[in-house]
Amino acid sequence: MRTISILGATGSVGASTLDLIRRNRDEWRIVALTANCNVTQLAALAREFGAEIAVVGDETCLAELRMALAGTGIEAAAGAKALCEAAARPVDLTVAAIVGCAGLAPTMAAIEQGGTIALANKEALVSAGDVMTAAVRANGATLLPVDSEHNAIFQCLQANDIADVRWITLTASGGPFRTWSAERIAAATPAQAVAHPNWDMGAKISVDSATMMNKGLEFIEAYHLFPVGLDALRIVVHPQSVVHSMVEYRDGSTLAQLGPPDMRVPVASCLAWPKRMETPCQALDLAAIGELSFFAPDENLFPATRLARDAAHAGGAAPAVLNAANEVAVAAFLAGKIGFTKIAVIVEQALNRDIGVAPASLEEVLAVDRLARLRANEVLESC
């Protein structure tokens, strides 16, 4: 029996993880489940799985959580500090699936206890890349990527030497606006942006898919996870989202991982690694799918991948600024405050205001993140 904590248990990655654990109940004991503010669902999951502790990020929800768990013996806690304390409890596997930079401190706490971290929180790795990878090394932790693209790359690298890699190619669906005109994209609504053609995901990542910033963040994430250098990383648009990513070796062999658009596939890969487990995911029928297509990204219509690549090349605070500005801009877009194409404009303007410091600790990353959000809000106001 292995122990597991799920940071972000009520999101889509959390749901995929719990679906698989539900099918293999005798193999797992759940230590911590966390959520931002969805108390009802968090309490129901904590009860169902007999968690040791349930934590909400939003402190105003604590009383409600305590009530929902009354009589169960399950601990209830709330707030940023409680999230980190729960994440620090020793477990075999932590699923780090909090969305955005909010997941950074809990993920770092999980890394510091030295177990295996299934990382779905790409923003944390983008903002704190060097700090986080240094902590992984220092604490003897193991990072397993949950993102379907990075999980694909991770699978394609098994039994191979990373020194033999010629190219790593991230595939991108191109999002819901791939075939739209510039005019139509400029007028896109939040509802249109959230309607992803292939994946059923949360609002923030769906908007990131529509701007292609999701791929930009994944580009930086890949840079930290797979040390092949920025010049060996590429992006190709693949609307069917069947090929999740690829690794080309110096002998001319390319290995690719393919599968249905079901997060249970990469989550299962992390849960069972280095073995494999049964999932109910549908088998791949390429004859039924018929056609897989591939295009070069259009960085005029979708500048986010260019911004992310530039930020990765610049290094220092730039990736944290990119991510913070993007989070601010996406929230403003979802709130109806700015148009769709303004998201990239705000990110670019925020990147142009150089913060000029390379964050060297979690605290510095968080300070850079706060500063970048203020800058992004200033840019936003002036838009």
Add this chain to the structure above:
Amino acid sequence: MRTISILGATGSVGASTLDLIRRNRDEWRIVALTANCNVTQLAALAREFGAEIAVVGDETCLAELRMALAGTGIEAAAGAKALCEAAARPVDLTVAAIVGCAGLAPTMAAIEQGGTIALANKEALVSAGDVMTAAVRANGATLLPVDSEHNAIFQCLQANDIADVRWITLTASGGPFRTWSAERIAAATPAQAVAHPNWDMGAKISVDSATMMNKGLEFIEAYHLFPVGLDALRIVVHPQSVVHSMVEYRDGSTLAQLGPPDMRVPVASCLAWPKRMETPCQALDLAAIGELSFFAPDENLFPATRLARDAAHAGGAAPAVLNAANEVAVAAFLAGKIGFTKIAVIVEQALNRDIGVAPASLEEVLAVDRLARLRANEVLESC
């Protein structure tokens, strides 16, 4: 420095192997090079690479070979027995690339010396599957598949447990007649059948691609190389020949190997295994390729895969009969004696004449093969 022998040095796999060795001359010492009757090229290669021995299958060529190698100190030999003796010389790696059942005895001799065998001679494994895999086990030899499809599967299985495999999918180009009508296929000429759309190969294997018997033989080859059972093996038509084959695991992950239609890629995989070596093969540019398509095989127009699957299910002598009858029929087609669609008819009729014995040794396989050729010739005469 590693030692290598190449059985079938003047064919396309032999040429790919020697091209790679030529780029890494200080890493390899060549023991034996063999050919059927191309004395000029064999002697030139033996001289260039300083082989220990050169052998021609055709005994009438011995005098010419001796003359071509005079004064070099390279041994010259000829005939079936000499091929086996040369193959039996201990080496680190044997490339078994003789086409057809003619390669069976030399390949078995190489297996019996217990080294690593890079197997390109699919017909040998089809005819002598159980006998050959038993010899591999008994002699502690290692089989590495050279066929691009099986090499792809082999790569996709690394670091995985074959018990976790749900499906192995062989891709097939569909050959030059994939989009032709039944009438046009019936009138196809040898020149049309040999003109493969993607791969530059020998005449026999090109015709096998046109009939889809190549995929049928590969189906049986895969059955022997990868013990997942016949019901877990599938074929999908993929005209671009970019995805060389795939393995789907029980968690829903499919791993695929992709690459250019260049035999140096799988050969390099075998030469460097379990590492990788540099090749000059072109990088994969999927955005430039644009589209990969997949179809279910049409076994009415191309019955060969059905015949091969039935032969594999029947077991015993059936695969050897299938292969022998196919070799006879393809030779008759190339000689202009029969029409294209008669190839499958002859194979099917030969299979219907049950030989009723499961060959249990190399000698019995060869006897079954001889008998099957006689039967196939009888069928051929009555066509």
